[in-house]
Amino acid sequence: MNVSLVTEANAYAWSTFNGHEYALTSQWQLWNENQAEAVTQGGYLAVINSIQENEWLVHTFANTYQKDGPWNHDDPGWKSLVDIGYYQASDGNWKWINGETGVDNPSQFYYGGTMNYPIPGTKAYLHVEGHYWAGTWNNAAYITDDDSGYGYEPAFGVIERSTVPIPAPAALILGSIGMGIVSWLRRRRAL
Helix, strand or coil, X not given: CXXXXXXXXXXXXXXXXXXXXXXXXXXXXXXXXXXXXXHHCCCXXXXXXXXXXXXXXXXXXXXXXXXXXXXXXXXXXXXXXXXXXXXXXXXXXXXXXCCCCCCCCHHHHEHHHCCCCCCEEEEEEEECECECCCCCEEEEHHHHCCCCCCCCXXXXXXXXXXXXCCXXXXXXXXXXXXXXXXXXXXXXXXX
């Protein structure tokens, strides 16, 4: 699903990898807004659990551009990126939005080897194909955190959700009632 010069996602286009579905959020927005939208779709911003998943995301969402702003200079080589579910918690540690541990060594993906961009933010994004450093992660505040010093350049987020359906409580109740009826009919026939 190479997304070419995405400016607006009218409907979610889901792609599957390793038992999970992925799609872009519906519009350019703050990281927190991308995460809130992901929750409405039964998921969260993408959690990267392996090098293979990182590479798949980089290729699948290639050329997914952030909104033009004062610092990307209309250059696709600087602005191909998507928000992911990595953030700095209040204790100062970087964590995944769903509580998983993610890749074994996240620092191997940080642009420049650090999550301390010159004006650091507290949320991360992934450089996708079309960017000079595709495959690396960054945390520039003017992309994720609405840093007023630079001006805001919002991005799409990548929603991740499991492809395994989670039964609704009503379905469980109806299933139990159905099993009870079947059991009663079997006992009745046995008489």
